[in-house]
Amino acid sequence: LNPSAGLLIGLDVGRRRVRLAIANVAHEIIATGMADIPAGADAPAQAEAAVRLVRRVGEEHGIRLGALEAIGLGLVGIVDDPSLPAGAVPARHAPVARRLAEEFGVRVAVDNNARLAALAESTWGAARSVGDLVYVRWSVGVGGGFVVGGRLLRGAHGAAGEIGHVSLDPEGPPCHCGGRGCLERRIGSQALLEVCAARGIALTGLDALVAAAQDRVPGVCEVISAAAADLGRILADTVVQLDPERVVVGGEFASLGSLVLDPIRQAIDGLALPKIGRRIGVTPADLGVNASAMGAIAFLLNEEPAIPGHLRP
Ligand SMILES: [Zn+2]
Structure with a gap:
Protein backbone atom coordinates (compact mmCIF):
# COMPACT_ATOMS: atom_id res chain seq x y z
CA LEU A 1 0.00 0.00 0.00
CA ASN A 2 1.14 3.50 -0.79
CA PRO A 3 -0.14 5.33 2.30
CA SER A 4 -0.25 8.70 0.55
CA ALA A 5 -2.64 7.41 -2.14
CA GLY A 6 -6.39 7.37 -1.73
CA LEU A 7 -6.90 9.95 0.99
CA LEU A 8 -10.39 10.49 2.41
CA ILE A 9 -11.46 13.54 4.40
CA GLY A 10 -14.25 13.72 6.97
CA LEU A 11 -15.56 17.13 8.06
CA ASP A 12 -18.04 17.87 10.85
CA VAL A 13 -19.45 21.38 10.51
CA GLY A 14 -21.23 22.13 13.79
CA ARG A 15 -22.84 25.24 15.21
CA ARG A 16 -19.69 26.46 16.92
CA ARG A 17 -16.76 24.65 15.31
CA VAL A 18 -15.61 22.54 12.43
CA ARG A 19 -13.68 19.31 12.99
CA LEU A 20 -11.58 17.38 10.52
CA ALA A 21 -10.28 13.82 10.18
CA ILE A 22 -8.07 12.55 7.35
CA ALA A 23 -7.76 8.82 6.55
CA ASN A 24 -5.22 7.04 4.34
CA VAL A 25 -5.85 4.20 1.91
CA ALA A 26 -5.54 1.69 4.78
CA HIS A 27 -8.47 3.50 6.47
CA GLU A 28 -6.24 4.72 9.29
CA ILE A 29 -6.89 8.20 10.69
CA ILE A 30 -3.62 10.06 10.01
CA ALA A 31 -4.60 13.58 11.12
CA THR A 32 -7.33 15.46 12.94
CA GLY A 33 -7.96 19.14 13.57
CA MET A 34 -10.44 21.73 14.77
CA ALA A 35 -11.30 25.37 14.12
CA ASP A 36 -13.84 27.67 15.74
CA ILE A 37 -16.64 29.16 13.65
CA PRO A 38 -17.72 32.71 14.55
CA ALA A 39 -21.17 32.86 16.15
CA GLY A 40 -23.89 33.37 13.55
CA ALA A 41 -21.66 32.44 10.59
CA ASP A 42 -23.63 31.69 7.40
CA ALA A 43 -23.02 28.69 5.15
CA PRO A 44 -20.37 30.41 2.95
CA ALA A 45 -18.45 31.48 6.07
CA GLN A 46 -18.69 27.91 7.43
CA ALA A 47 -17.37 26.63 4.10
CA GLU A 48 -14.37 29.01 4.24
CA ALA A 49 -13.57 27.87 7.78
CA ALA A 50 -13.68 24.24 6.60
CA VAL A 51 -11.42 24.93 3.58
CA ARG A 52 -8.88 26.80 5.72
CA LEU A 53 -8.85 23.97 8.29
CA VAL A 54 -8.19 21.31 5.62
CA ARG A 55 -5.36 23.39 4.11
CA ARG A 56 -3.78 24.12 7.51
CA VAL A 57 -3.88 20.54 8.84
CA GLY A 58 -2.69 19.21 5.48
CA GLU A 59 0.36 21.51 5.64
CA GLU A 60 1.07 20.76 9.30
CA HIS A 61 1.16 17.01 8.61
CA GLY A 62 2.83 17.20 5.19
CA ILE A 63 -0.20 15.56 3.57
CA ARG A 64 -0.41 15.75 -0.23
CA LEU A 65 -4.03 16.71 -0.92
CA GLY A 66 -3.59 15.78 -4.60
CA ALA A 67 -4.25 12.20 -3.48
CA LEU A 68 -7.65 13.17 -2.06
CA GLU A 69 -10.48 10.95 -3.38
CA ALA A 70 -13.61 12.22 -1.65
CA ILE A 71 -14.93 14.32 1.21
CA GLY A 72 -17.61 13.21 3.69
CA LEU A 73 -19.43 16.16 5.22
CA GLY A 74 -21.47 16.10 8.44
CA LEU A 75 -23.94 18.94 8.99
CA VAL A 76 -26.46 19.94 11.65
CA GLY A 77 -30.15 19.21 11.04
CA ILE A 78 -32.10 17.12 8.61
CA VAL A 79 -29.90 16.42 5.61
CA ASP A 80 -32.09 15.22 2.80
CA ASP A 81 -35.09 16.34 0.86
CA PRO A 82 -37.21 13.80 -1.00
CA SER A 83 -38.43 16.53 -3.37
CA LEU A 84 -34.95 16.86 -4.85
CA PRO A 85 -33.78 14.50 -7.58
CA ALA A 86 -31.18 11.89 -6.61
CA GLY A 87 -27.70 13.38 -6.72
CA ALA A 88 -28.82 16.86 -5.73
CA VAL A 89 -27.77 18.48 -2.49
CA PRO A 90 -30.50 20.19 -0.46
CA ALA A 91 -30.32 23.94 -1.01
CA ARG A 92 -29.61 24.74 2.64
CA HIS A 93 -26.42 22.68 2.52
CA ALA A 94 -25.35 23.36 -1.06
CA PRO A 95 -22.97 26.29 -0.33
CA VAL A 96 -20.74 24.24 1.98
CA ALA A 97 -20.75 21.10 -0.18
CA ARG A 98 -20.27 23.01 -3.43
CA ARG A 99 -17.40 25.14 -2.09
CA LEU A 100 -15.56 22.01 -0.89
CA ALA A 101 -16.16 20.19 -4.19
CA GLU A 102 -14.82 23.20 -6.15
CA GLU A 103 -11.83 23.80 -3.88
CA PHE A 104 -10.59 20.21 -3.83
CA GLY A 105 -12.02 18.84 -7.09
CA VAL A 106 -13.59 15.76 -5.51
CA ARG A 107 -17.11 14.54 -4.78
CA VAL A 108 -18.70 15.48 -1.47
CA ALA A 109 -21.13 13.19 0.37
CA VAL A 110 -23.39 14.82 2.99
CA ASP A 111 -25.23 13.47 6.01
CA ASN A 112 -26.38 14.54 9.46
CA ASN A 113 -23.47 14.77 11.90
CA ALA A 114 -25.04 12.90 14.83
CA ARG A 115 -25.99 10.07 12.48
CA LEU A 116 -22.40 9.97 11.22
CA ALA A 117 -21.17 9.72 14.83
CA ALA A 118 -23.39 6.62 15.20
CA LEU A 119 -21.74 5.12 12.13
CA ALA A 120 -18.27 5.92 13.49
CA GLU A 121 -19.04 4.24 16.84
CA SER A 122 -20.20 1.13 14.99
CA THR A 123 -17.13 1.17 12.72
CA TRP A 124 -14.30 2.07 15.12
CA GLY A 125 -15.78 2.83 18.53
CA ASP A 286 -15.62 5.86 22.62
CA LEU A 287 -14.53 8.28 19.95
CA GLY A 288 -14.92 11.66 21.61
CA VAL A 289 -15.10 14.94 19.74
CA ASN A 290 -13.91 13.57 16.39
CA ALA A 291 -16.67 10.95 16.09
CA SER A 292 -18.70 12.78 13.43
CA ALA A 293 -15.66 13.62 11.28
CA MET A 294 -14.56 9.97 11.49
CA GLY A 295 -18.12 8.89 10.70
CA ALA A 296 -18.04 11.00 7.55
CA ILE A 297 -15.07 8.88 6.44
CA ALA A 298 -16.89 5.65 7.35
CA PHE A 299 -19.83 6.96 5.32
CA LEU A 300 -17.58 7.30 2.24
CA LEU A 301 -16.31 3.76 2.75
CA ASN A 302 -19.84 2.32 3.12
CA GLU A 303 -21.82 4.53 0.77
CA GLU A 304 -23.87 3.55 -2.22
CA PRO A 305 -23.17 5.73 -5.26
CA ALA A 306 -26.81 6.59 -5.93
CA ILE A 307 -27.56 7.84 -2.42
CA PRO A 308 -29.20 11.28 -2.37
CA GLY A 309 -27.09 14.02 -0.87
CA HIS A 310 -24.05 13.40 -3.05
CA LEU A 311 -22.43 16.14 -5.08
CA ARG A 312 -20.03 15.39 -7.89
CA PRO A 313 -17.85 18.19 -9.29
ZN1 LIG B 1 -38.20 19.60 18.17
Whole structure:
Protein backbone atom coordinates (compact mmCIF):
# COMPACT_ATOMS: atom_id res chain seq x y z
CA LEU A 1 0.00 0.00 0.00
CA ASN A 2 1.14 3.50 -0.79
CA PRO A 3 -0.14 5.33 2.30
CA SER A 4 -0.25 8.70 0.55
CA ALA A 5 -2.64 7.41 -2.14
CA GLY A 6 -6.39 7.37 -1.73
CA LEU A 7 -6.90 9.95 0.99
CA LEU A 8 -10.39 10.49 2.41
CA ILE A 9 -11.46 13.54 4.40
CA GLY A 10 -14.25 13.72 6.97
CA LEU A 11 -15.56 17.13 8.06
CA ASP A 12 -18.04 17.87 10.85
CA VAL A 13 -19.45 21.38 10.51
CA GLY A 14 -21.23 22.13 13.79
CA ARG A 15 -22.84 25.24 15.21
CA ARG A 16 -19.69 26.46 16.92
CA ARG A 17 -16.76 24.65 15.31
CA VAL A 18 -15.61 22.54 12.43
CA ARG A 19 -13.68 19.31 12.99
CA LEU A 20 -11.58 17.38 10.52
CA ALA A 21 -10.28 13.82 10.18
CA ILE A 22 -8.07 12.55 7.35
CA ALA A 23 -7.76 8.82 6.55
CA ASN A 24 -5.22 7.04 4.34
CA VAL A 25 -5.85 4.20 1.91
CA ALA A 26 -5.54 1.69 4.78
CA HIS A 27 -8.47 3.50 6.47
CA GLU A 28 -6.24 4.72 9.29
CA ILE A 29 -6.89 8.20 10.69
CA ILE A 30 -3.62 10.06 10.01
CA ALA A 31 -4.60 13.58 11.12
CA THR A 32 -7.33 15.46 12.94
CA GLY A 33 -7.96 19.14 13.57
CA MET A 34 -10.44 21.73 14.77
CA ALA A 35 -11.30 25.37 14.12
CA ASP A 36 -13.84 27.67 15.74
CA ILE A 37 -16.64 29.16 13.65
CA PRO A 38 -17.72 32.71 14.55
CA ALA A 39 -21.17 32.86 16.15
CA GLY A 40 -23.89 33.37 13.55
CA ALA A 41 -21.66 32.44 10.59
CA ASP A 42 -23.63 31.69 7.40
CA ALA A 43 -23.02 28.69 5.15
CA PRO A 44 -20.37 30.41 2.95
CA ALA A 45 -18.45 31.48 6.07
CA GLN A 46 -18.69 27.91 7.43
CA ALA A 47 -17.37 26.63 4.10
CA GLU A 48 -14.37 29.01 4.24
CA ALA A 49 -13.57 27.87 7.78
CA ALA A 50 -13.68 24.24 6.60
CA VAL A 51 -11.42 24.93 3.58
CA ARG A 52 -8.88 26.80 5.72
CA LEU A 53 -8.85 23.97 8.29
CA VAL A 54 -8.19 21.31 5.62
CA ARG A 55 -5.36 23.39 4.11
CA ARG A 56 -3.78 24.12 7.51
CA VAL A 57 -3.88 20.54 8.84
CA GLY A 58 -2.69 19.21 5.48
CA GLU A 59 0.36 21.51 5.64
CA GLU A 60 1.07 20.76 9.30
CA HIS A 61 1.16 17.01 8.61
CA GLY A 62 2.83 17.20 5.19
CA ILE A 63 -0.20 15.56 3.57
CA ARG A 64 -0.41 15.75 -0.23
CA LEU A 65 -4.03 16.71 -0.92
CA GLY A 66 -3.59 15.78 -4.60
CA ALA A 67 -4.25 12.20 -3.48
CA LEU A 68 -7.65 13.17 -2.06
CA GLU A 69 -10.48 10.95 -3.38
CA ALA A 70 -13.61 12.22 -1.65
CA ILE A 71 -14.93 14.32 1.21
CA GLY A 72 -17.61 13.21 3.69
CA LEU A 73 -19.43 16.16 5.22
CA GLY A 74 -21.47 16.10 8.44
CA LEU A 75 -23.94 18.94 8.99
CA VAL A 76 -26.46 19.94 11.65
CA GLY A 77 -30.15 19.21 11.04
CA ILE A 78 -32.10 17.12 8.61
CA VAL A 79 -29.90 16.42 5.61
CA ASP A 80 -32.09 15.22 2.80
CA ASP A 81 -35.09 16.34 0.86
CA PRO A 82 -37.21 13.80 -1.00
CA SER A 83 -38.43 16.53 -3.37
CA LEU A 84 -34.95 16.86 -4.85
CA PRO A 85 -33.78 14.50 -7.58
CA ALA A 86 -31.18 11.89 -6.61
CA GLY A 87 -27.70 13.38 -6.72
CA ALA A 88 -28.82 16.86 -5.73
CA VAL A 89 -27.77 18.48 -2.49
CA PRO A 90 -30.50 20.19 -0.46
CA ALA A 91 -30.32 23.94 -1.01
CA ARG A 92 -29.61 24.74 2.64
CA HIS A 93 -26.42 22.68 2.52
CA ALA A 94 -25.35 23.36 -1.06
CA PRO A 95 -22.97 26.29 -0.33
CA VAL A 96 -20.74 24.24 1.98
CA ALA A 97 -20.75 21.10 -0.18
CA ARG A 98 -20.27 23.01 -3.43
CA ARG A 99 -17.40 25.14 -2.09
CA LEU A 100 -15.56 22.01 -0.89
CA ALA A 101 -16.16 20.19 -4.19
CA GLU A 102 -14.82 23.20 -6.15
CA GLU A 103 -11.83 23.80 -3.88
CA PHE A 104 -10.59 20.21 -3.83
CA GLY A 105 -12.02 18.84 -7.09
CA VAL A 106 -13.59 15.76 -5.51
CA ARG A 107 -17.11 14.54 -4.78
CA VAL A 108 -18.70 15.48 -1.47
CA ALA A 109 -21.13 13.19 0.37
CA VAL A 110 -23.39 14.82 2.99
CA ASP A 111 -25.23 13.47 6.01
CA ASN A 112 -26.38 14.54 9.46
CA ASN A 113 -23.47 14.77 11.90
CA ALA A 114 -25.04 12.90 14.83
CA ARG A 115 -25.99 10.07 12.48
CA LEU A 116 -22.40 9.97 11.22
CA ALA A 117 -21.17 9.72 14.83
CA ALA A 118 -23.39 6.62 15.20
CA LEU A 119 -21.74 5.12 12.13
CA ALA A 120 -18.27 5.92 13.49
CA GLU A 121 -19.04 4.24 16.84
CA SER A 122 -20.20 1.13 14.99
CA THR A 123 -17.13 1.17 12.72
CA TRP A 124 -14.30 2.07 15.12
CA GLY A 125 -15.78 2.83 18.53
CA ALA A 126 -17.99 1.61 21.37
CA ALA A 127 -20.18 -0.57 19.12
CA ARG A 128 -17.57 -2.21 16.89
CA SER A 129 -19.03 -5.36 15.31
CA VAL A 130 -22.47 -4.52 16.74
CA GLY A 131 -25.02 -4.95 13.96
CA ASP A 132 -27.95 -3.19 15.68
CA LEU A 133 -27.21 0.01 17.55
CA VAL A 134 -29.11 2.95 18.99
CA TYR A 135 -26.82 5.97 19.39
CA VAL A 136 -27.76 9.22 21.08
CA ARG A 137 -25.64 12.37 21.30
CA TRP A 138 -26.58 14.55 24.26
CA SER A 139 -25.02 18.00 24.07
CA VAL A 140 -26.36 21.49 23.25
CA GLY A 141 -28.99 19.57 21.30
CA VAL A 142 -30.02 15.92 21.29
CA GLY A 143 -29.28 13.95 18.12
CA GLY A 144 -28.93 10.31 17.31
CA GLY A 145 -28.60 7.56 14.80
CA PHE A 146 -29.67 3.97 14.29
CA VAL A 147 -27.53 1.24 12.78
CA VAL A 148 -29.76 -1.64 11.70
CA GLY A 149 -28.29 -4.85 10.33
CA GLY A 150 -24.90 -3.11 10.06
CA ARG A 151 -26.25 -0.24 7.96
CA LEU A 152 -26.88 3.36 8.96
CA LEU A 153 -30.60 4.09 8.79
CA ARG A 154 -31.24 7.35 6.95
CA GLY A 155 -35.02 7.23 6.62
CA ALA A 156 -37.28 8.21 3.74
CA HIS A 157 -36.80 11.93 4.51
CA GLY A 158 -33.34 11.96 6.07
CA ALA A 159 -34.72 12.26 9.58
CA ALA A 160 -34.04 8.79 11.05
CA GLY A 161 -32.53 9.01 14.52
CA GLU A 162 -33.87 12.46 15.46
CA ILE A 163 -34.50 11.32 19.04
CA GLY A 164 -34.29 14.90 20.32
CA HIS A 165 -37.52 15.78 18.54
CA VAL A 166 -39.69 13.09 20.06
CA SER A 167 -42.40 15.03 21.89
CA LEU A 168 -42.79 14.47 25.63
CA ASP A 169 -45.63 16.97 25.92
CA PRO A 170 -47.84 18.14 23.02
CA GLU A 171 -48.73 21.24 25.10
CA GLY A 172 -45.08 21.92 25.95
CA PRO A 173 -42.85 24.80 24.87
CA PRO A 174 -42.32 25.30 21.12
CA CYS A 175 -39.19 23.81 19.56
CA HIS A 176 -37.14 25.12 16.62
CA CYS A 177 -38.23 22.01 14.66
CA GLY A 178 -41.82 23.26 14.64
CA GLY A 179 -43.02 20.76 17.25
CA ARG A 180 -43.85 21.24 20.92
CA GLY A 181 -42.45 19.74 24.11
CA CYS A 182 -39.57 18.00 22.33
CA LEU A 183 -37.01 16.04 24.36
CA GLU A 184 -34.30 18.49 23.19
CA ARG A 185 -36.37 21.39 24.50
CA ARG A 186 -36.39 19.69 27.93
CA ILE A 187 -32.87 18.22 28.27
CA GLY A 188 -30.70 20.18 25.79
CA SER A 189 -28.02 22.19 27.62
CA GLN A 190 -29.91 25.48 27.27
CA ALA A 191 -33.02 24.03 28.96
CA LEU A 192 -30.92 22.60 31.81
CA LEU A 193 -29.09 25.91 32.28
CA GLU A 194 -32.49 27.59 32.63
CA VAL A 195 -33.60 25.04 35.24
CA CYS A 196 -30.36 25.60 37.16
CA ALA A 197 -30.77 29.39 36.95
CA ALA A 198 -34.31 29.11 38.33
CA ARG A 199 -32.78 27.29 41.31
CA GLY A 200 -30.25 30.08 41.83
CA ILE A 201 -27.33 28.28 40.14
CA ALA A 202 -25.91 30.62 37.48
CA LEU A 203 -23.76 28.80 34.89
CA THR A 204 -22.38 30.26 31.65
CA GLY A 205 -22.86 27.36 29.23
CA LEU A 206 -22.60 23.65 28.47
CA ASP A 207 -18.97 23.30 29.56
CA ALA A 208 -19.65 25.05 32.87
CA LEU A 209 -22.72 22.87 33.44
CA VAL A 210 -20.77 19.63 32.89
CA ALA A 211 -17.88 20.91 35.05
CA ALA A 212 -20.32 21.78 37.87
CA ALA A 213 -21.74 18.24 37.74
CA GLN A 214 -18.21 16.79 37.83
CA ASP A 215 -17.54 18.96 40.91
CA ARG A 216 -20.80 17.68 42.44
CA VAL A 217 -22.18 21.19 42.86
CA PRO A 218 -25.39 20.75 44.92
CA GLY A 219 -28.51 20.83 42.77
CA VAL A 220 -26.75 20.40 39.43
CA CYS A 221 -26.41 16.60 39.66
CA GLU A 222 -30.13 16.27 40.48
CA VAL A 223 -31.08 18.36 37.42
CA ILE A 224 -28.88 16.28 35.12
CA SER A 225 -29.89 12.88 36.49
CA ALA A 226 -33.60 13.82 36.16
CA ALA A 227 -32.89 14.82 32.54
CA ALA A 228 -31.10 11.49 32.00
CA ALA A 229 -34.23 9.71 33.27
CA ASP A 230 -36.30 11.63 30.67
CA LEU A 231 -33.83 10.55 27.99
CA GLY A 232 -33.96 6.98 29.33
CA ARG A 233 -37.75 6.85 28.95
CA ILE A 234 -37.52 7.83 25.28
CA LEU A 235 -34.65 5.40 24.70
CA ALA A 236 -36.68 2.62 26.37
CA ASP A 237 -39.51 3.27 23.91
CA THR A 238 -37.02 3.21 21.05
CA VAL A 239 -35.49 -0.02 22.32
CA VAL A 240 -38.88 -1.76 22.50
CA GLN A 241 -39.42 -1.00 18.83
CA LEU A 242 -35.94 -1.57 17.40
CA ASP A 243 -34.55 -4.29 19.73
CA PRO A 244 -30.90 -3.20 19.39
CA GLU A 245 -27.90 -5.04 20.76
CA ARG A 246 -26.51 -1.89 22.34
CA VAL A 247 -27.31 1.71 23.28
CA VAL A 248 -24.34 4.12 23.03
CA VAL A 249 -24.51 7.54 24.68
CA GLY A 250 -22.23 10.27 23.33
CA GLY A 251 -21.90 14.03 23.68
CA GLU A 252 -20.54 16.08 26.58
CA PHE A 253 -23.10 14.74 29.09
CA ALA A 254 -21.92 11.13 28.51
CA SER A 255 -18.59 12.12 30.11
CA LEU A 256 -20.46 12.27 33.45
CA GLY A 257 -20.53 8.46 33.58
CA SER A 258 -22.91 6.80 36.04
CA LEU A 259 -24.75 10.06 36.82
CA VAL A 260 -26.12 9.91 33.28
CA LEU A 261 -25.81 6.23 32.34
CA ASP A 262 -27.49 4.75 35.46
CA PRO A 263 -30.89 6.49 34.98
CA ILE A 264 -30.81 5.44 31.31
CA ARG A 265 -29.98 1.82 32.25
CA GLN A 266 -32.74 1.79 34.86
CA ALA A 267 -35.29 3.02 32.32
CA ILE A 268 -34.28 0.32 29.82
CA ASP A 269 -34.03 -2.43 32.49
CA GLY A 270 -37.56 -1.54 33.58
CA LEU A 271 -38.99 -2.12 30.14
CA ALA A 272 -42.30 -3.82 29.52
CA LEU A 273 -40.22 -6.43 27.74
CA PRO A 274 -37.79 -7.14 30.59
CA LYS A 275 -36.15 -10.15 28.94
CA ILE A 276 -34.96 -7.84 26.19
CA GLY A 277 -34.19 -4.77 28.31
CA ARG A 278 -31.73 -6.51 30.61
CA ARG A 279 -29.74 -7.89 27.69
CA ILE A 280 -29.12 -4.51 26.06
CA GLY A 281 -25.78 -2.92 26.94
CA VAL A 282 -25.75 0.82 27.67
CA THR A 283 -22.25 2.21 27.16
CA PRO A 284 -20.59 5.60 26.75
CA ALA A 285 -19.30 6.55 23.31
CA ASP A 286 -15.62 5.86 22.62
CA LEU A 287 -14.53 8.28 19.95
CA GLY A 288 -14.92 11.66 21.61
CA VAL A 289 -15.10 14.94 19.74
CA ASN A 290 -13.91 13.57 16.39
CA ALA A 291 -16.67 10.95 16.09
CA SER A 292 -18.70 12.78 13.43
CA ALA A 293 -15.66 13.62 11.28
CA MET A 294 -14.56 9.97 11.49
CA GLY A 295 -18.12 8.89 10.70
CA ALA A 296 -18.04 11.00 7.55
CA ILE A 297 -15.07 8.88 6.44
CA ALA A 298 -16.89 5.65 7.35
CA PHE A 299 -19.83 6.96 5.32
CA LEU A 300 -17.58 7.30 2.24
CA LEU A 301 -16.31 3.76 2.75
CA ASN A 302 -19.84 2.32 3.12
CA GLU A 303 -21.82 4.53 0.77
CA GLU A 304 -23.87 3.55 -2.22
CA PRO A 305 -23.17 5.73 -5.26
CA ALA A 306 -26.81 6.59 -5.93
CA ILE A 307 -27.56 7.84 -2.42
CA PRO A 308 -29.20 11.28 -2.37
CA GLY A 309 -27.09 14.02 -0.87
CA HIS A 310 -24.05 13.40 -3.05
CA LEU A 311 -22.43 16.14 -5.08
CA ARG A 312 -20.03 15.39 -7.89
CA PRO A 313 -17.85 18.19 -9.29
ZN1 LIG B 1 -38.20 19.60 18.17
